[in-house]
Each structure stands twice: as C-alpha cells, then as structure tokens.
Amino acid sequence: MLRTFWQLIVFGGLALVLLLLAPCMAATAYAQSQALSETASRISTFASGLDNPRGLAFGPDGNLYVAEAGEGGTNSANGKCTQVPAPVGPYTGGMTSRISKISPSGARSTVIDKLPSAKSNPKTGGEILGVSAVAFVGDTLYALLSGGGCSHGSPQETNGVFRVNGQQHTWQQIADLSHFIQTHLVKKPSADDFEPDGTWYSMIQENGRLYAVEPNHGELDRIETNGTISRIADISASQGHSVPTAVAFHNGDFYVGNLGLFPIQQGSAKILKITPSGQVSDETNGLTTVLGLSFDCKGQMYALENTVGKSMPAPGAGRIVRIASGGKLDTVASGLNFPTAMTFGPDGNLYVSNFGFGAGPGKGQIERIDAGIKCS
Numbered sequence: 001m002l003r004t005f006w007q008l009i010v011f012g013g014l015a016l017v018l019l020l021l022a023p024c025m026a027a028t029a030y031a032q033s034q035a036l037s038e039t040a041s042r043i044s045t046f047a048s049g050l051d052n053p054r055g056l057a058f059g060p061d062g063n064l065y066v067a068e069a070g071e072g073g074t075n076s077a078n079g080k081c082t083q084v085p086a087p088v089g090p091y092t093g094g095m096t097s098r099i100s101k102i103s104p105s106g107a108r109s110t111v112i113d114k115l116p117s118a119k120s121n122p123k124t125g126g127e128i129l130g131v132s133a134v135a136f137v138g139d140t141l142y143a144l145l146s147g148g149g150c151s152h153g154s155p156q157e158t159n160g161v162f163r164v165n166g167q168q169h170t171w172q173q174i175a176d177l178s179h180f181i182q183t184h185l186v187k188k189p190s191a192d193d194f195e196p197d198g199t200w201y202s203m204i205q206e207n208g209r210l211y212a213v214e215p216n217h218g219e220l221d222r223i224e225t226n227g228t229i230s231r232i233a234d235i236s237a238s239q240g241h242s243v244p245t246a247v248a249f250h251n252g253d254f255y256v257g258n259l260g261l262f263p264i265q266q267g268s269a270k271i272l273k274i275t276p277s278g279q280v281s282d283e284t285n286g287l288t289t290v291l292g293l294s295f296d297c298k299g300q301m302y303a304l305e306n307t308v309g310k311s312m313p314a315p316g317a318g319r320i321v322r323i324a325s326g327g328k329l330d331t332v333a334s335g336l337n338f339p340t341a342m343t344f345g346p347d348g349n350l351y352v353s354n355f356g357f358g359a360g361p362g363k364g365q366i367e368r369i370d371a372g373i374k375c376s
Contacts, residue, residue, distance in 0.1 A: 042370040043333055046351060047102045050364030053353040055133030055202065056343040059141065063101045064351060064366065065111065067143060067341075069130030070097035071361055072119025073153065081150035082196050084120075091118040093153025097130030099143060099164065102366060112169050116145060118152035127357060133203035133341075135210060137225055140164075142205075143171075144212055149178045149197025159197045161210060161223050174227045177212070186217045188236040202247045202292075202341075213256060215243045220256060220274060233278040244272070248293040250301070252276070255283060257290030257303055263311045264289060271303065271323070284327045292320075292342040294350070297375035300324075302332065304342045304352065313338060313358070320350065320369065333369045348375050 052069035059065055073094015077083075083090040098113035117130035130147035141164040148157040158178035162171045178197040195216040203212040210223040211232065218236030223229050235244050235256065246257040254274040261268075269290045273283040284301075292304030300322055307317040318336030321329040332350070340356025350369040 042372075043335075044368050045354075045365050046368040047106045047108055047366040048364070049108055049362050050100060050353075050366070051096075051098070051361055052128050052130065053340065053356050053364040053366065054131070055144070055341045056351055056353060056366070057134045057136060058343065058345055059101075059136055060139055062346065063103055064345070065134045065136075065141060066100045066102060066353070066366065067131040067134050068098050068100060068364070069128045069132065069147065069357075070094075070115070070117030072096065072117050072126065072128050072130075072147075075153045077150045077153050077155050080155060084151055084195055085192060086121065087124045088120045088193070089151070091120055091129075091152045093118045093147065097145075097147055099131055099134060099141070111141070112164055112171055115143075115171070116148040116152070116154045116157040118147040118154065129199065132201050133212070135203050135205040137205050137208055137210070140166075140225075142174075142203075142210055142225075144200050144203040145173075145177075146198070146200045151196040159200055161203070161212065163225075174225065175223045175229050177214070177221070177223075177229065180221070180229045181214060181217055181219070184231060186219055186234045186236040188240055189217055190241040201245050204247055204249055206249045211247060211249070211254065213244050213247045215245050215259065218242065218244055220244070220247065220254060231278075232276065233274050233280055235272070235274075235280060238280050239272070245291050246293040246304070248295060248301070250295045250299065255293055255301065257287065257293050259289050259291065259306070264307060266308065269305075271301070284323050286327065286329065287321070291340055292352075294342055294344050296344055296371065296373045297348065298373065300373075302342070302350070302371070303329075304339055306339060318354075320352070320371075322371075332371050336367065339367075344371075348373050 055067040075093045078090040095114040097115035097117035099111040119126045132146040133144040148154045148159045160177040161175040162173045198214045199216045220232040243259040244256045245259045248255045256272045267286045269287040271284040288308045289306040291306045294302045307313045315337045316335045318339040319334040320332045340353045342352040352367045354365040354367045
C-alpha cells in the first residue's frame with residue numbers, strides 16, 4: 001500500500017524512512033554538511049544549533065525568525081480520541097517546540113519556547129511536528145502550529161495560528177485549525193494516513209491576512225487576524241492526495257507546490273496556480289518533492305526540492321531551482337541536506353532550513369545562498 005511521502009518524511013512518518021535508511025546516514029550527512037555541492041562556494045552556514053527548523057520569515061527588525069518543530073514529548077492521548085493510523089500513530093506530545101530569532105550576524109536567541117510538539121510512534125523512529133511556519137502582519141509575529149491536537153498527544157492545545165505577544169514572551173491562539181478541518185471536510189481525504197488535526201506546513205501573509213496550506217487533507221485556507229477562517233481552495237477535489245506543502249503569492253495569485261507520494265517519483269511534483277476565488281490550474285510540472293516556493297525581486301519563481309534523484313530521502317539530495325520561461329528548471333543550489341523551507345532575505349540571498357529533520361537535537365542549520373540576483 002502506498003503511503004503519503006509527506007507522512008513518511010516531514011510530518012508523521014519521516015521516522016519510517018530514516019529507519020530504513022539507518023540512523024548513521026543522518027549523522028554522516030551532518031558531518032559532511034560543509035561539502036554541499038558544486039555550488040558550495042555560494043553556500044554558507046548562517047546559523048546553527050536549531051531543533052528541526054522549518055518555516056522562515058524576516059521581521060521588520062531585519063532579524064530572521066525560525067519555526068522549530070522541537071523534540072516531541074511523552075504525553076499520550078491514545079484512547080481519548082481518534083489517532084493517526086499505525087505505524088505512524090499514535091503520537092506522543094510535549095511542549096518542546098519554539099521560535100528562534102537569528103540576528104544579521106547569525107546569533108540565535110529564543111523568542112518563545114515551550115510550544116506544542118509531537119513525536120510519531122517510536123516503532124517507526126519517532127519523528128517530529130511542532131511550529132511549522134512564521135509570518136509577520138505589520139510588527140506582529142504569527143505562527144502556524146502542527147504539533148498540537150488530541151491526535152498528536154496534546155488535547156489541550158489544538159493546531160492553529162497563534163499570535164506572539166511582543167516582549168511578554170507569551171502566545172495566544174487566534175484560530176483553531178484543528179476544529180476547522182474537522183468540521184469542513186475536503187472532498188477527497190486519504191483514509192489510510194489520515195491526520196485528524198492536520199499537518200499544517202506553510203503560511204504566508206498578504207495584505208494583512210494569513211494563508212496556510214494543509215498537506216494531509218489538501219487545502220489552502222485564509223485566516224484573518226480576528227480568527228475568522230475560510231477556505232480558498234479544496235486542492236484534493238481536483239488533485240487527489242497530492243500533498244500540497246508550499247505556498248507563495250505573486251501578482252494577484254497563489255502558487256502551491258506539492259510533495260507527492262512515497263516512493264519518490266522523479267518529476268511527479270508540480271506547482272499549481274490558484275486564484276483568490278479558488279480556481280486551480282497547473283503552472284509548472286516536472287518537479288520533485290517540493291517543500292518551498294519563493295519569488296525574487298525580479299518576479300522569478302524558485303522551488304525548494306527536498307530530495308531529487310533518489311527513491312527515498314537522502315543526504316545531499318536537496319536542491320533549489322529557478323523556474324525559467326517555458327518551465328525550464330535552472331539549478332541554483334544543490335547538495336542540500338533534508339531542507340524544509342526557504343525565503344529571500346532583504347540582502348537578496350536565499351535562506352534555507354537545512355537538516356530540517358533527521359539530524360538530531362541542535363543539529364539544524366540555516367544556509368545562506370547567493371542566488372546571483374542583484375536588486376536595485
């Protein structure tokens with residue numbers, strides 16, 4: 001039976017893949033992280049010491065903010081609610097996720113910690129969900145949570161969007177996304193790897209509103225800062241169980257990339273164009289395991305591919321491509337190790353979460369990549 005590749009590598013089942021790959025592979029990859037690829041001269045480590053880094057956003061203060069999934073926990077809600085199907089479920093939860101701030105010099109500090117994090121079934125290795133994305137509306141920081149909910153071992157802390165309260169180092173949920181997806185079902189959910197609370201991944205800000213992608217159910221939703229939630233598109237209705245992961249906005253439309261199913265089928269991922277009214281169409285085909293999308297200052301689109309050229313996740317197999325006219329894919333950087341997200345910085349460089357899973361506590365990095373773009 002095919003299982004969702006998303007469940008196997010990023011949220012809810014990376015552990016099974018890593019078990020097959022053998023634990024030493026991630027350690028080997030970490031030791032070799034400085035020898036990334038033929039593009040290594042344009043890649044440098046900007047920050048380290050992170051715990052499963054995921055989504056990135058530069059704040060108005062010029063610092064880089066990083067969502068870190070954490071290390072899960074030991075709390076179980078098994079028997080209290082519907083659990084994620086075995087072998088990935090049941091999860092156990094804890095308050096080990098956090099958001100970090102990285103200064104322009106690369107120094108890390110904690111913005112807020114003790115956020116919900118979840119670990120999958122230890123029989124498959126125990127992989128992690130937690131805070132998955134961050135975004136700013138004005139000066140206010142918002143975050144997307146994937147490690148909460150009863151199915152993830154944290155019945156008191158549901159998945160959703162929360163606001164970080166300035167210098168108080170506190171947080172407050174503004175939108176309950178667990179409740180929303182449970183009461184607004186998509187047309188074509190996948191029963192064999194169904195996540196009751198969702199595996200929310202990417203979130204962006206546009207015109208004072210937040211937009212989030214949920215991969216397991218397959219949807220793009222709008223979240224107002226007053227907590228109102230509405231659906232932009234049920235992606236599953238036209239794409240089936242394609243596992244949409246990454247979202248960007250450009251020239252009035254949304255662009256969504258997908259991860260795909262396991263085992264990896266090279267060139268099976270795509271980028272969809274979604275209008276604000278929810279019309280879905282193909283934009284670019286021929287990609288593989290997309291986990292990030294960004295546009296540069298010239299309007300060129302970039303895709304982050306977690307693993308290319310392999311049938312399973314592997315160190316050194318991540319790359320970034322620039323999508324040229326006619327859908328041609330130009331490699332910007334390769335040799336990345338289990339990358340999970342990217343964004344452009346105010347300096348015109350790309351910033352990528354490297355070792356976003358599988359490397360162990362404190363082994364996550366942010367790589368800075370010169371994309372060769374000069375902005376006026």
